[in-house]
Amino acid sequence: MNSDNSMSSLLKEAQGIIGPQQGQMRDRIVNSIYQTAESIAASTVSTSGKVDWDRKIDKIITSKIWGFPIMLALLTVVLWITITGANVPSSLLAEGLFWIEAKLTDFFMAVNASEWLHGFLVLGVYRGLAWVVSVMLPPMAIFFPLFTLLEDLGYLPRVAFNLDRFFKGAGAHGKQALTMSMGFGCNAAGVIACRIIESPRERLIATLTNAFVPCNGRFPTLIALATIFISGSVAVTFKSAAATLTVAGLVVVGIAITLLVSFLLTKTLLRGIPSSFTLELPPYRKPQVGQVLIRSVLDRTIFVLARAMIIAAPAGGIVWILANTMIGDTSILALVAGWLDPFARHMGLDGFILMAFICGLPANEIVFPILIMSYVSGGAMMELDSLKALRQLLVEQHGWTWLTALCTTLFVLCHWPCGTTLFTIQREQKSWYWMFMAALIPTLVGIVLCIAVNYLVRGLGLV
Amino acid sequence: MCPTLNNIPVGCNALVKKINASGIKKRRLLDLGLVPGTKVEAVGRSPLGDPTAYNIRGAVIALRNEEASMVQVSKLGN
Numbered sequence: 001m002n003s004d005n006s007m008s009s010l011l012k013e014a015q016g017i018i019g020p021q022q023g024q025m026r027d028r029i030v031n032s033i034y035q036t037a038e039s040i041a042a043s044t045v046s047t048s049g050k051v052d053w054d055r056k057i058d059k060i061i062t063s064k065i066w067g068f069p070i071m072l073a074l075l076t077v078v079l080w081i082t083i084t085g086a087n088v089p090s091s092l093l094a095e096g097l098f099w100i101e102a103k104l105t106d107f108f109m110a111v112n113a114s115e116w117l118h119g120f121l122v123l124g125v126y127r128g129l130a131w132v133v134s135v136m137l138p139p140m141a142i143f144f145p146l147f148t149l150l151e152d153l154g155y156l157p158r159v160a161f162n163l164d165r166f167f168k169g170a171g172a173h174g175k176q177a178l179t180m181s182m183g184f185g186c187n188a189a190g191v192i193a194c195r196i197i198e199s200p201r202e203r204l205i206a207t208l209t210n211a212f213v214p215c216n217g218r219f220p221t222l223i224a225l226a227t228i229f230i231s232g233s234v235a236v237t238f239k240s241a242a243a244t245l246t247v248a249g250l251v252v253v254g255i256a257i258t259l260l261v262s263f264l265l266t267k268t269l270l271r272g273i274p275s276s277f278t279l280e281l282p283p284y285r286k287p288q289v290g291q292v293l294i295r296s297v298l299d300r301t302i303f304v305l306a307r308a309m310i311i312a313a314p315a316g317g318i319v320w321i322l323a324n325t326m327i328g329d330t331s332i333l334a335l336v337a338g339w340l341d342p343f344a345r346h347m348g349l350d351g352f353i354l355m356a357f358i359c360g361l362p363a364n365e366i367v368f369p370i371l372i373m374s375y376v377s378g379g380a381m382m383e384l385d386s387l388k389a390l391r392q393l394l395v396e397q398h399g400w401t402w403l404t405a406l407c408t409t410l411f412v413l414c415h416w417p418c419g420t421t422l423f424t425i426q427r428e429q430k431s432w433y434w435m436f437m438a439a440l441i442p443t444l445v446g447i448v449l450c451i452a453v454n455y456l457v458r459g460l461g462l463v
Numbered sequence: 464m465c466p467t468l469n470n471i472p473v474g475c476n477a478l479v480k481k482i483n484a485s486g487i488k489k490r491r492l493l494d495l496g497l498v499p500g501t502k503v504e505a506v507g508r509s510p511l512g513d514p515t516a517y518n519i520r521g522a523v524i525a526l527r528n529e530e531a532s533m534v535q536v537s538k539l540g541n
Contacts, residue, residue, distance in 0.1 A: 030493050034501070038520075054523075058507055058516070067510035161525050165511035168527060174514065276491055276530050281516055281523040 054283050058158070067162045074155075075251060078146045080244040083223055086138035087240070093137065097130035119324060120317050124373075128316020131369035132308050135220045140301045143219065147184060148296040152287035156181050160279055170259045171266030173202035174277050176209075180258065183213035185300060187421040190215075191428055199275035204434065205262050207425055211417040211442045212258040214251065216304055217364035218412050222247050224368060225412075228391045229405040254413050257445060269437075307420070308365040315359065315366050319373050333374050347447060348407030348454030350398070357411065362419045367412070403463045407450045414446030466538060469515065469531035471505045477536035478502055484533040496520045497534055 060066050101122060108118040150156065156178055164174030175197050183190030190210040197203040214222055226243040266272065322333040330338070333355070340358075341351030352374050360367035372390070375398055394400040416422070416439040426435040457463055471477045479501045482489050496519045497503070504518040514525040 027493075027498070031498050031500075034496060034498050055506065058523075062507055062509060062516075064510045161509050161514065161516065162511075164514050164525070164527070165509060168513070174525075174527075274527075274529075276488055277514065277525075277527045278491065278495060278530065279514070279525040281525060 057284060058281065061155075061158050062162055071159060071162060072248070072252075074150070076244055076248045078143065078150075079223075079247050079251075080240060081146060082139050082143045082219075083227065083244050083247070084240040085142045086223070087227075089138040090134055093134040094130070097134055101126060101130060116324070120320055124317040124320025125313050126316075127373065128312045128319070128366065128369055129309055131316075131372065132312040132365055133305070135224065135368065136217075136308060136365055137301070137305055139220050139223060140216055140304060141297065143216065144185065144296040144300045145293055148292045148300070149287050149289075151181075152285065152292055154282050154284045157279060157281050161281060164277065164279070166259055167262070168274055168277070170263040171272070171274055172205050172259075172262040173197045173199065173275070174279055176202070176206040176258075176262070179206045179210060180213045180255070183210045183215055184219075185216055186304060187211055187213070187215045187417050188424040191421060191424045194428065201270050201272045202275060204429065205265050205270055207429065208265065208434070208438050208441055209258045209261050211421065211438070212254045212261065212414060212445075214254060214413055215364065215418075215421075216300075217308065217418065218367075219247075220365070221368045221412050222250060222409060224390070225405050225409050226250075228394065229402055250409060250413060257414065261441065261445065304365075308363050311363040312366045312369065315362065315370065316373065319359065319370050323374055337374070346454065347411065347450035348403055348457075349411065349450065350404070352398075353404075353408055353411075357415055360418075361416065364412075364418050401463050403454065403457050406457075407454055410449050410453060411446045414442050414449055416440075416443050465535045467532045468503065468505075468517070468526070468534035468536050469528050471503075471536065471538065473505045473507055473515070476502055476504045476539040478539055479534060479536055481535040482533060483535055488530075488533065492530065492534065495524055496522070502539070503534075503536065 061070055104122050104126060105118065108122060159181065160174050160177035163177045167174050167176050178196065179190050179193040182193040187210050190213065191207050194203045194206045194210070197206055223243065226246040227239070230242045230246045319333070322336075323331050325332050327335060337351035337355050339351070340354045344351050344354040347354070353371060356367050356371035356374065359370045372393070375393060394404075417425075422435050422439055425438045426432060429435065465480060466477075467483075468477065468479075479497050479499050481499060482492050482497065484492065501520065506516040506518050506523055508515045509525070514527045515531060516523050516525045517531075
């Protein structure tokens with residue numbers, strides 16, 4: 001008898017003896033571990049005599065009546081503070097940065113620099129940077145700390161708790177609400193946050209739909225468009241309120257699309273039953289305001305801004321070259337835009353808008369700046385130091401209507417995620433296929449949505 | 464017929480009797496501290512009725528109906 005055989009027969013015999021009781025055995029071990037832990041806790045931890053504030057707060061925050069209104073109100077308040085707070089510093093920054101641009105131009109003139117060098121460096125690289133900084137920095141510096149504050153308080157798990165029923169209905173995981181919240185900051189961060197979802201199927205659903213949450217790179221565009229178009233048509237006193245409600249509404253639309261697409265995915269590509277869901281509702285904490293400020297400004301604001309600037313600088317230069325290199329009597333930029341134009345018109349956009357989105361693949365932050373640069377480079381140069389001037393550029397010189405703005409906004413909400421996010425998805429899922437799908441799904445949704453809205457509005461004769 | 468955890472009204476306590484599951488699902492619930500003999504209180508329900516938050520050994524944990532229905536309990540009242 002060789003040793004392998006004797007070993008396996010011994011194992012078989014042993015299993016035969018304890019077999020039926022194997023489960024009980026495990027239970028007993030777990031039980032005794034908990035008993036020990038319980039006795040240690042009982043002799044060291046005292047909980048008596050404290051008012052349970054957490055319980056009281058949770059009663060309101062997750063109540064049938066107040067649960068959803070409080071969530072919406074918080075979202076609106078955060079956006080309102082961001083929009084109203086960013087207005088003044090944004091225009092101050094723009095003023096200052098364009099004043100520097102004028103000085104730079106003077107300097108280039110003084111040293112007799114060639115025209116293309118001045119164009120490339122000042123009108124291209126510098127102007128791109130100035131745009132990104134003045135449009136993005138103020139809203140980011142306000143939004144991120146506010147958001148980190150909510151995170152620090154312990155409010156986000158309550159959001160997941162309130163919304164879970166929807167996600168369950170869509171066959172997705174309740175923690176997807178958390179990964180979506182992270183997506184507000186940055187979709188790449190949201191994709192990494194999907195690691196908290198244990199089941200691979202639901203993790204993939206959360207990953208593929210994360211782009212439907214407008215990230216920080218897209219918020220400024222949404223805010224700018226809302227401020228230009230919505231608040232242009234209402235009284236001054238309601239301006240920021242109207243813009244705020246529009247952006248909040250867009251976020252809700254994004255969440256609705258997320259749920260719908262998640263539902264469709266569980267019915268088609270990613271069939272399966274919802275896996276188990278457990279979520280801890282941790283005790284509320286008094287936020288450490290100083291830490292929140294430092295962490296959100298350094299880790300998030302500066303990091304995201306630096307990334308945007310690194311990409312915006314060469315992109316600005318390249319766009320200037322494309323706008324100023326002539327083939328025949330049209331620039332390359334106008335040529336490409338003209339080529340994209342017929343399709344873009346079906347979506348309620350124009351060729352320049354669609355091209356700006358494509359150029360914005362490295363970072364969504366630069367979509368709007370690129371659009372403005374390509375618009376401006378075609379016609380008369382102008383100082384775009386105010387939203388009024390922007391409105392003039394879009395409406396009067398390039399024929400934007402509210403429908404153009406609406407379709408652009410919808411496409412901001414639903415299109416391919418930025419290059420960094422796609423790269424992150426590839427790394428997290430270790431699959432080129434799913435990375436491709438993560439770009440394809442939101443793009444298809446965006447194209448269909450834009451075409452539908454465009455034809456519906458035109459068909460009804462509203463424009 | 465024993466009630467399961469999802470039948471416990473909010474504000475009421477229950478004692479865990481048995482976990483009606485096997486494999487990884489059972490392990491997860493055991494890991495949360497839901498071993499036989501544990502006192503559990505239903506703390507609150509989500510606005511749409513599911514999931515429910517339970518106080519398990521001092522930690523508030525939300526469970527969906529599906530998970531809570533695997534936990535057999537005996538009612539303790541308030």
